[in-house]
Amino acid sequence: MGHYMLLLKMKILFAVLSLACLQFVSCDFQGDALSSLKNLLNATSTQLTDWNPNQVNPCTWSNVICDSSNNVISLTLSSMSFTGSLSPRIGVLRTLTALTLQGSGITGKIPEEFGNLTNLINLDLENNRLSGEIPASLGNLKKLQFLFLSQNYLSGSIPNSLSTLPNLINLQLALNNLKGEIPESLFEVAKYNFTGNNLNCGINLTHLCASDSENSSSSHKPMIGIIIGVVGGVIVLLLCGLLVFIYMGSCKGNKQDVFVDVAGEVDRIITFGQLKRFLWRELQIATDSFNDKNILGQGGFGKVYKGVLADGTKIAVKRLTDFESHGGDAAFQREVEMISVAVHKNLLRLIGFCTTTTERLLVYPFMQNLSVAYRLREIKSGEPVLDWPTRKRVALGAARGLEYLHEHCNPKIIHRDVKAANVLLDEHFEAVVGDFGLAKLVDVRKTNVTTQVRGTMGHIAPEYLSTGKSSEKTDVFGYGIMLLEVVTGQRAIDFTRLEDEDDVLLLDHVKKLEREKNLDAIVDRNLNKNYDMQEVEMMIQVALLCTQALPEHRPAMSEVVRMLEGEGLAERWEEWQNVEVARRQEGERLQRIDWGEDSVYNQDAIELSGGR
Structure with a gap:
């Protein structure tokens, strides 16, 4: 009996330990898998520096996007110049929907374990140095829509399993060492390209090596290019005639009623990746013909409208105005370019675009809690005021978004209009930095001088206003003013403060109260004293460090993040x-x-x- 009880206890203990192990593994397996990938890719000391293997949750790491349950759903490591290979452990990331690793010099084989990524929609391994055969296990990816494997050294035949992918709409296998038969059903994919291989396709065979919409100039059959060029020239002439006819007709009637979707020059300049191209009519219906009642906001380049697509998805549509004469087209290209380098959970995600002969539109997810500025100052009766814990979370989230723009994008990005109105709030009241319409891609080899100051008065750093020279430190200044907005609930410039003989500028107003040690007078009265004074003091100190007159005295955004997390503030504040x-x-x-x-x-x- 004693032996039986001992055996029973051991079984129970083993079960408890097993459960504990499972719980531990469920917490950190994602971070372990990504750390394994970083190691096998031979990332240098300056690459993926924030991928901390001791940090259980990788959702704050650069180039990683998670859903609301902290499941990794997107990983983008493009043009990173690695020298290593892919890790099979990535196969455990079952929630992954997008894996983008193009142009990064990756060697070795595509792991069979990639076939375990059953939620994958986009797999982009283009323009690397991958070798070996295409794994048959990729046929398990039933949700896959985009498969890009062009410009590698892949060999062998195309596995028949790819022909069983029911949702595949774009297959790119050009410029490899593939040979043999192409499964017949793959020619039915909407867009495909098999050129530059040794496969059974070509001008003298049943099927061409590229779909009609693909540019097959990379093929070894130059006659195809000639044919396409001639046909394309005729089509262009016909299109020009058609557009002239439409334009002439529109001059006689109401120009506002004539919109023609065209491919446009922008499409050939910018690689849109997975962005959706919307039809004009689709966005017109979604916004009720851009009804004024749906206006969410208005800026220098146009208005933003709330919209609802046919499937019920809520969107925000930025309609650029006067883009030809006032820089709007440049703004359009700039915002779209941001997508290729700026993907972070605290940055607003662009989901689509629309171009016509007279319009440029950008489509974003709708942020149902609108902006921080709205929640601080313009809420309607009955709507909740931002509580103190949410304000702290907003401060840290916005700081992380800007840190990513400054220190993890190549080239770095300067936002140039950081303010509470441009920090949006998702359904969980998480901060999302938006409006890249004034953003500037920075090439560190060139000057940072811009000929035209952009931004909002009260938020613009003094050196930017006086010299036109912008840098990441101008964003740090704007962030400091935004922090003061979050703490006080007040505007950066408010002439009503003159009535109380106070400073018009919020920064001067707060500095004066801080010197008088009158911190209670600084905090937003709408909080009804429901806040931690020690935390208030910390945020004010960080804000004042960020808004120092000389840019070289201001901290970097990575330092700001650390200070908000409780590291290094005391020393910096004493120096200040x-x-x-x-x-x-x-x-x-x-x-x-x-x-x-x-x-x-x-x-x-x-x-x-x-x-x-």
């Missing part, structure tokens, strides 16, 4: 106070010299103050 005290003492000394008893300025002052 010493500088501020010395600066004020010097100012007072100069004032005493200028206005002393023997000063001519003092005599003038007395004379002017006397009766006349």
Whole structure:
């Protein structure tokens, strides 16, 4: 009996330990898989620096996107210049929907384990140095729509299993060492390209090596290019004639009613990736013909409208105006270019676009809780005010988004209009930095001087306003002002403060109250004293460090993130106070010299103050 009880206890203990192990594994297996990928890719010391193997949750890592349950759903490592190979452990990321690794110099084989990524919609391994055969296990990816394997060294035949993929709409296998038969059903895919291989397709065979919509100039059959060129030229002439006819007709009637979707020059300049191209009519219906009642906001390049697509998806549509004469087309291209380098959970995601002869439109997910500015100052009766824990989360989320733009994008991106109105809130009140319409891609080899200052008064750094020179430190200044907005609930510039003999600028107003140690007067009254004064003090200190007059004195956004997380603030604040005290003492000394008893300025002052 004793042996039986001992055996039973051991079984129970083993079960408990097994459950504990399973729970532990479920927490950190994603981070382990990504860390394994980083190691096998031979990432350098300057690549993926925030991929911390000791951090259980990888959802804050650069180039990684997670859903609301902290499941990794997207991984993008493009043009990274790795020298290593792919890790089979990526196969455990069953929630992954997009894996984009193009142009990164990756060697070795495509792991069979990639066939376990059953939720994958987009697999892009194009323009690497991959070798070996295409794994037959990719036929398990029944949700796959986009498969890009072109410009590698893949060999062998195309596995028949790819012909069983029911949702495949774009298959790119060009410029490899593939040979043999192409499964017949793959010629029915909407877009395909098999050129530059040794496969059973070509001009003299049953099927061409590329679909009609593909550019087959890479094929070794130059006659195809000639044929396409001739046909394309005729089509272009016909299109030009058609557009002239439409334009002439539109001059006689109402120009606003004529919109023609065209391929446009933009499509040939920008690689749109997985962005959806919307029809004009589709967005017109979604926004009720761009009804004013659906306007969410308005900026320098146009208005933003709320819309609902036919499937019920809520969207926000930015309709650019005067793009030809006032930089709107450049703004359109800039925002689309951002997508290729800026993918982060705290940055607004572009989901589609629309171009016509007269229009440029950008389509974003609708942020149901609108902006931080709205929640601070413009909420309707009955809507909740942002509580203090949410404000802290907003501050940290926005900081992480800007840190990603500055330190993890290549080239880095300067937002140039950081303010509470441009920080949006998703359904969970998580901060999402939006509106890249004023953003600027920065090439570190070139000057940072811009000829036209962009931004919002009260948020613009002094050196940017006076010299036109922008840098990531101008964003840090704007972020500091945004922090003050979050704490106080007030605007960056408010002339009503003059009535109370206060400073018009929020920054000066807060500095004055901080010197007087009157922090309670700083905090938003709508919080009804439901906040932690120590945390308020911390956020004000971070804001004041970010808004120092000299840009070189301001912290980098990575430092801001660490300070908000409780690391290094005390030291930076002590340094700042010493500088501020010395600066004020010097100012007072100069004032005493200028206005002393023997000063001519003092005599003038007395004379002017006397009766006349």
